[in-house]
Every structure is written in C-alpha cells, then in structure tokens.
Amino acid sequence: MVTVTINGLDVSVEEGMTILEAARFIGFPIPTLCYHEGLSPYGACRLCVVEIGEAPRSRLVSSCTYPVEEGLKIRTASKRVVQARRMIIELLLASCPQSKTIQDLASAYGVRTQRFKQEYEDCILCGLCVRMCSEQMMAKAIGFRGRGTERSVGTPFDIQSDVCRLCGACMHICPACQLRCTYNEPEKAICNACANLRPPCLEKEQYDDMMCYMDPCVACEIK
Amino acid sequence: MNPEHIEKIIADHEGRQGAIISILEDIQDLYHYLPEEALRMVARKTGQSLVDIYGVATFYKAFSLKPRGRHLISVCMGTACHVRSAPGIVDEFTQQLGLRPGETTEDSEFTLETVNCLGTCALGPIVVADGTYFSNVKRTDVKKIIHKARTGAAGARSGRDERLFPVDVLCPLCGRTLTDAHHQIENNSSIALDVSFDGKKGWIRLSSLYGSTCRESEHEMPPDVLVSLSCPGCGRNFPEKLNCIECGAPMVPLEFQGGGVLYVCARSGCMSRRISLDVPVLRAETASARQA
Numbered sequence A: 001m002v003t004v005t006i007n008g009l010d011v012s013v014e015e016g017m018t019i020l021e022a023a024r025f026i027g028f029p030i031p032t033l034c035y036h037e038g039l040s041p042y043g044a045c046r047l048c049v050v051e052i053g054e055a056p057r058s059r060l061v062s063s064c065t066y067p068v069e070e071g072l073k074i075r076t077a078s079k080r081v082v083q084a085r086r087m088i089i090e091l092l093l094a095s096c097p098q099s100k101t102i103q104d105l106a107s108a109y110g111v112r113t114q115r116f117k118q119e120y121e122d123c124i125l126c127g128l129c130v131r132m133c134s135e136q137m138m139a140k141a142i143g144f145r146g147r148g149t150e151r152s153v154g155t156p157f158d159i160q161s162d163v164c165r166l167c168g169a170c171m172h173i174c175p176a177c178q179l180r181c182t183y184n185e186p187e188k189a190i191c192n193a194c195a196n197l198r199p200p201c202l203e204k205e206q207y208d209d210m211m212c213y214m215d216p217c218v219a220c221e222i223k
Numbered sequence B: 001m002n003p004e005h006i007e008k009i010i011a012d013h014e015g016r017q018g019a020i021i022s023i024l025e026d027i028q029d030l031y032h033y034l035p036e037e038a039l040r041m042v043a044r045k046t047g048q049s050l051v052d053i054y055g056v057a058t059f060y061k062a063f064s065l066k067p068r069g070r071h072l073i074s075v076c077m078g079t080a081c082h083v084r085s086a087p088g089i090v091d092e093f094t095q096q097l098g099l100r101p102g103e104t105t106e107d108s109e110f111t112l113e114t115v116n117c118l119g120t121c122a123l124g125p126i127v128v129a130d131g132t133y134f135s136n137v138k139r140t141d142v143k144k145i146i147h148k149a150r151t152g153a154a155g156a157r158s159g160r161d162e163r164l165f166p167v168d169v170l171c172p173l174c175g176r177t178l179t180d181a182h183h184q185i186e187n188n189s190s191i192a193l194d195v196s197f198d199g200k201k202g203w204i205r206l207s208s209l210y211g212s213t214c215r216e217s218e219h220e221m222p223p224d225v226l227v228s229l230s231c232p233g234c235g236r237n238f239p240e241k242l243n244c245i246e247c248g249a250p251m252v253p254l255e256f257q258g259g260g261v262l263y264v265c266a267r268s269g270c271m272s273r274r275i276s277l278d279v280p281v282l283r284a285e286t287a288s289a290r291q292a
Helices: A019-026 A079-095 A100-108 A128-136 A169-173 B003-012 B020-031 B036-046 B050-059 B079-083 B086-097 B139-151 B279-291
Strands: A002-006 A009-013 A049-052 A059-062 A073-075 A143-145 A152-154 B071-076 B110-115 B127-129 B132-134 B179-185 B188-197 B200-207 B215-217 B228-230 B241-243 B250-256 B260-265 B273-276
Touching: A002 A019, A009 A019, A019 A049, A049 A079, A059 A079, A079 A100, A128 A143, A128 A169, A143 B050, B003 B020, B003 B036, B020 B036, B020 B050, B036 B050, B071 B086, B071 B139, B079 B086, B086 B110, B086 B139, B127 B139, B132 B139, B179 B200, B179 B215
Parallel strands: A002 A073, B071 B110
Antiparallel strands: A002 A009, A049 A059, A049 A073, A143 A152, B071 B127, B127 B132, B179 B188, B188 B200, B188 B228, B200 B215, B241 B250, B250 B260, B260 B273
C-alpha cells in the first residue's frame, strides 16, 4: 500500500495502481476517452490529465498511464487541469464535432465554441478499436497506418481482412464512430452486419425491435 | 515476384528481434517497392500480424507500396533548396522525364520524388539519383544527371558501401609510406607489410579500406597463428601492443596520414583493424624502438 494525497485527502491505495484507478476508487471523477478498463492504457487523448507535485514545480501527467508513488500529491480538478481539459475538448470538437461522446464532454465542461478550423473527421485516433481488436478479440485485423496527418485506422491495403471475424467490437467501442457501417461499399466494409441482414436493415420498419450499436444507425440514415 | 527470394531474405534475418525493418529494406532493394504479396508472406513467415507489418511499411517514407522505377531521383524541396530554385529543377525533371513528382515512367525506368530536407542545405539545391548526391544543381545539369542515372554511373543503389573509406598509412618506426598504389585490392591501393610466421617470411597486402578485412599474401596462412608484421622499408618489426577487441591477440600500430593510429590485429584469422587518434602515445612508445 502507498499513501498519496488526492485533492488534499490522504488515502492509501494499492501499489501498482494508476492515478486514474486510484482516484476513481476513492471517488474522484476523471473524464477519459481513450481509456477502457479491459484494455491496456494508451495515453492518447490526454483528457485524463491531472496535476502532480507542488507549485511551482507541479506538472501535468496523463493519469491513466502514471502509476501511484508514495507521497504523491495529486489534484484532479485544479484550474490548470480544467484549462488543459477544455483546450483538449476544443481541439477534439474541431476535428470530430458530430461525435456524441465529445459533445457530451464539451457540455459537461462548458465548452460552447471552438476557435480552430472546423473539420469533420470521423476518427480521433484514440486507438480504442485497435486495442479492442488485438487485446480482446485477439484478431489484429485493424491497426494504425501511415503517420502524421496521414495517420489512419483501418485494415491493411483497405480491403476486408482475412482475420476479421466481423464481430463489430471496434464499432461498439468507438467514441467518434470511425468504422461506421459502410453498406454502400460492401467490399471495403469492416463489419457489414446490417448489409448481411435479410432483408437489409435499410428497410427500417422491419427491425424495429433490433438493438443496433450504431446510434443513430448510419445505414438506416442512408436513403 | 519470386517467393523464394522473399523466403531467403526472411531466413537471413531469422530469429532477430525487430528484424521487420531490415527485411522490408531488403525486399525493397530487390523490387524497388513492397509488393502486397511480399508483405503477406513476411507476416506469415515471421508470425507477426499483417497489420503491424503494414503499419511499419506505411509509417516510414523510405518504403513504397507503389511500384517504383529502376532509378530513383529525389529532388530536395527543403527551405534552403527551395529558395535556390529547386522548383525549377523539379520542373526540368518533369519536362525531361514526362512525369510529375511521385510518378514513375511507363517503362518503369525512373521515379521522380521530392523530399523535404537532406540535411546538406549549404550545398543546395540537392538532387539524389540512385543514392548519389549532386550538389548546386542547375537546370542545365538535369540532363547530365538523368544520363548518369540511366547508364548506372550514378552508382547502383545496392552498390558500394559508403561507410568504407581508404586510409593512407606510414610506418611508425621509419615514417615511410606503406601504401602500395600498384597492388590494388577492392579498387584501392593496398597497405604493404612484410609478414613472418612459422619460419616463413613473405609479403602481405591489406585492403586500405577501413572497415574491410580483405587481404592478399604470398604464403597461405593458417587461420589461427600469431604473425609478426614488419615494415618492408626499414625491415624492423612493429611493436606489439593493445589487445584486439575481437579476439584478444596483440595488435600492431601503424600511423596514418591525417593524424591517427591504425591498429591491425596480428592473428592471421582475425586481422581486424581499429582506428585510434592517440598519436602522442604511439610516438612515445615507438621512440625507444626507433633508437634500438
């Protein structure tokens, strides 16, 4: 057990925990986007930043990847932390404004506008789907490709992968709807689940009782 | 694509951690790009997932998944080259070869590409043709560069190892040069020494390329014998000092022009070489031998 101070509260937590796990265990909420309990921490979205150490030498670290240390002083909602999070949310909004998850975060943190060039991407490169595919589904069908502004998630050569079992876990976990149902281009589709239904779910009223993890279902939206 | 070639490349890197980049480099040397089937084969043979290999292949700019020509011409478009009219040079290449940057000629002879900086800004504009750098390129030079690349004079991509360079050595005892311009090894003048072992005496010529272990000698030498090396000029044996880092045998020091010491291992099977810059130490140690 190690003793840490979270927001002024001395608590003892198990060694080897990350700051995020410790804070959530004690009951301090920390927002996350690329973190998932069943997957390895990745530290991509930086939304879980916390301030550690004491002023003026305090610094911001991603709590999902930082293990607790004896005597660590942590602030999960200091002014600096909130400012950093608001900036991250603004940047996320600039790239993926249509994501429900990001919109919810923005409203929770009172971010009403963003000051950057508006883009309409469908991926924030959080790596959740990639980790899901390799760590939980043991498939490794999708991965990161390219680098810099060219970086993207997908299958090798952009064709359906031999090892993909069409499980749909990548779509299920995606906070930005990267791998949306691409019914109109079946060869390129990762999942194709709705296209494989007979009759296809495009004829919406037939499947009123069906749970679709696309909310709203893009295939249903396509007329 | 020949699967056997790929298999051989993979076998050459068998069992090494992180060999993926080396394997991909070798495949690219062979085909000038990475064929899809080759990547799938690498994934199968190395037991890694195709996604990881595809990720590496797309991450590095040096790899290309599109077929490239036999000759690769890269024009630097970095800031320094750009202000020294690199765009004009790209235009000239575009006109002469009839392709835009990133494209390959129909006979798959040439690929033209632009790069962002080659790190030799003072020599700009820079053009690299098949691994050979052309500096201060003017529009009028373009024709020459294309011709050189076409005739192979620009140096084949899998050609000479640039890490090897010739050294000029002197006897530390008498100061005479040991370089023999008449006896060439690997297209460079050789280092002439006399060698004696097992009661036999004869000449030996070492490659003057630092990093190379090529040599020729009068008598066939058994692989594991300590030889004594001497200067053909003054006839005196070189002092033995410093143990070889490869095999632990003593090494003999030779002075080389430009200020340095070239150590040569005296074991016939090793003969590895090492450069040190400790000339004063050598001087002090050979002073006594010189007087004797």
